[in-house]
Amino acid sequence: MQKILLIGAKGMLGQYLAKTFAEDDLYLWDRDEIDITKPEVVKAKISELRPQVIINAAAYNDVDGTETQPAAAELVNGYGPGFLARAAEAVEAILVHYSSDYVFDGEKEEGYTESDQPNPISRYGASKYLGERAVRENCQKYYLIRLSRLFGSRGIGQGVKMSFVDKMLELAETRNQLEVVDEELSCPTYARDLAEYTRALLGSGEPWGVYHGANSGGCTWYQFAQEIFKLKDIEIDVIPVSGDKFLRPARRPRYSILLNTKFIPVRSWQEALEEYLVES
Ligand SMILES: NC(=O)c1ccc[n+]([C@@H]2O[C@H](COP(=O)([O-])OP(=O)(O)OC[C@H]3O[C@@H](n4cnc5c(N)ncnc54)[C@H](OP(=O)(O)O)[C@@H]3O)[C@@H](O)[C@H]2O)c1
Structure with a gap:
């Protein structure tokens, strides 16, 4: 049994992750327990809890709103994951973080593999790409999982949106x-399948890095x-x-289209x- 900290537990994906990891020593945190945009809070709370795994499902998902008000997205999607990565590194925890197909420019008709170069064309996409780099630069043990068009039961957080x-x-x-x-053209992702994919990846011993966890087909x-x-x-x-x-x-x-070339097909x-x- 692993000590797992799930952040963004009230969101759509967070709710499914909570069920999938229910048998573990699981800590469910959302905005009331931690604000991931506050580096001192993140550092203090995580060094006190000392989880073995941190799963970050917290995000700012208003794609159009980000164009006019980019600051919130930059903080939550861009800088927050970096603060979590530093805190994870300090306690030697594994960090799981989620990103989006919107990091790509969409010019590649045949789809994108995990190693293709992001080139966001929206401010939302740029905020998610900032988060990807912040994770990679600040911790060694990470799984960065991209998805698109999430669907499933609606989360229970204040600001969660309808699929x-x-x-x-x-x-x-x-x-x-x-x-x-x-x-x-993109791949819908069922939150239940993504939560299972996350569990399988964590138990797999696969190398740290970027993975594509959307359902297959587009x-x-x-x-x-x-x-x-x-x-x-x-x-x-x-x-x-x-x-x-x-x-x-x-x-x-x-x-x-997010091509999954590195791990079990979904x-x-x-x-x-x-x-x-x-x-x-
Ligand atoms: N939804 C999609 O179609 C889609 C597509 C591609 C990628 N993704 C990625 O998939 C992951 C899960 O998305 P989701 O749709 O499940 O998200 P969601 O339903 O919007 O849930 C996000 C959760 O994070 C919380 N949160 C927001 N800001 C926070 C902060 N500063 N500190 C702590 N918690 C905070 C939210 O609380 P409040 O409700 O109170 O704000 C909410 O409970 C995210 O990384 C997202 O970017 C989603």
Whole structure:
């Protein structure tokens, strides 16, 4: 049994990680217990607890909001992981941290491997890339896991947002026609599968470094929406539109499939989505 500190425990991924690691000596912290943007607090609290593993699922996820107010994202996604990495190094803990497909520019149609060079095109993506570098530069024992389009039951934190899946289901309650962007090819990630992937990686002895933990296969938002309605047997007219139909402050990568070339393959996003929709 390992002493594990889970930060961001009230978020969507955090809730699934809490279940997956429930048999361990697990400490569940969120904003009330630690503010990861405060280096002195992070250092003091972690050196007192002395966990063997720190899993950081805390993040600032407002992609469009970051364009006009980048400071919060830079602190939580960029500097916070660096403070955690330093604190992890001081107590010789392993740090698990999560990043995003938005660190890539989206020009590579065939998808990105773990070693491809990030080149963010939004301020949100830049904040996540800052966090990746801060982890790499400040501790030796780390797993940096990238994912995209997280779905699962909504977290219980104050600021957590609805997933695309739940947003589509909510919209379908009041509309019989929906326009959805038929661009931005990426891999949906089921939070339950990612939590299992994290546990498997921690137990694997694989080298420290970057991993891609999304479900396999890719889709545009339109294809994602179609699959949701098909699996839920919802009759709705889904219309494919181009990205410029909606004014969104942040640019999105056109292609950001996360290729998993280093660790066990994760099941397809369609299978994972079906399981989530049956259970919810
Ligand atoms: N959601 C996606 O589609 C997506 C896509 C790609 C990558 N990711 C990455 O996946 C990971 C998990 O994301 P998620 O969607 O599960 O996140 P989430 O649901 O937004 O949860 C994040 C949690 O972190 C907490 N938090 C925020 N700022 C904090 C701070 N300064 N100190 C301590 N805790 C803080 C939040 O508390 P409050 O609610 O009180 O703010 C919340 O409970 C993150 O690294 C995220 O960047 C997510």
